[in-house]
Amino acid sequence: MIFTGEPWDYLGAGEAVDFEHPAIQALSSRLPDGDLEYARAAFDFVRDEITHSADAADPRVTWRASQVLEQGTGLCYAKSILYVALLRLAGIRAGFCYQRLADGEGGFALHGVVAVEVGEDRWVRLDPRGDRPGLRTWFSAEEDVLAYRADPARGEADYPEVYAQPPEKVLKALREAEDRQTLCAGGLPSELP
Structure with missing residues (x-):
């Protein structure tokens, strides 16, 4: 993992x-209480209690943790933003990671996941996007658990950067979206610089 911020940046609030x-x-x-117990419970809450708007056919676009x-x-x-906010509130360092995945239509889509410090200088990537038939994620303090595996042969990539705040191009797309359909039809970036 390549950290784009200073260690304390992964504990800070933001827009x-x-x-x-x-x-x-x-x-x-x-x-x-307890870092791992808290991190696991927060993960389970975001994964299970916050719907993935595409899976739920919900047109709303959210981008701020409280929203x-x-x-x-x-x-x-958005689910990653909420999970990071909950972790940071408890003093657990966390950041934002991304994958570039084939979208099934000849292009690519950017997928957001979370990097969490689960021990002294030991980080894992977790994916609180939510389960659906054929797709399952869980909390692990031992290894990365992601919903999707990037296939470099298909042009997919796991970006190594861990951002302290979501990249501006991601936030801008979410803030300016009229609804989920227009956002997913071309408003989101398909890769990071």
């Missing part, structure tokens, strides 16, 4: 990672 919001603080207070929590839905990027 999207608004963990000071009362709703996020209230949810955090209900999660168990994702309040509306109960989001794409992989």
Whole structure:
């Protein structure tokens, strides 16, 4: 993993990672103590209780952690933002990672996942996007658990960068989207610089 920020940046709030919001603080207070127990419970909550808007055919586009929590839905990027906000609120370092995956239509789509520090200088990548038939993810402190495996032979890639905040091109696309359909039809970047 290549970290694009300083160590303390992976604990900070931001425009999207608004963990000071009362709703996020209230949810955090209900999660168990202990870093791994908390991280696992937060993962399970985001994966299971926040719908993936494409899977749920929900047209709403969310991008700020508090908005994702309040509306109960989001794409992989938004679910990752909520998970990072919950982790950082508990003092667990976390950041944003991305994969470039074939979209099934001859192009590529960017998929967002989370990098979490699960031990002293030991990080794993996790994917809280949500399960569906044929697709399952879980929390692991031992290894990366991602919904998709990038296939370089197909032009897919696991980007090695761990961003302290979501890249501006991702946030801009989410903020400016009219709805999920228009966003997915070409509003999202298909790769990172």
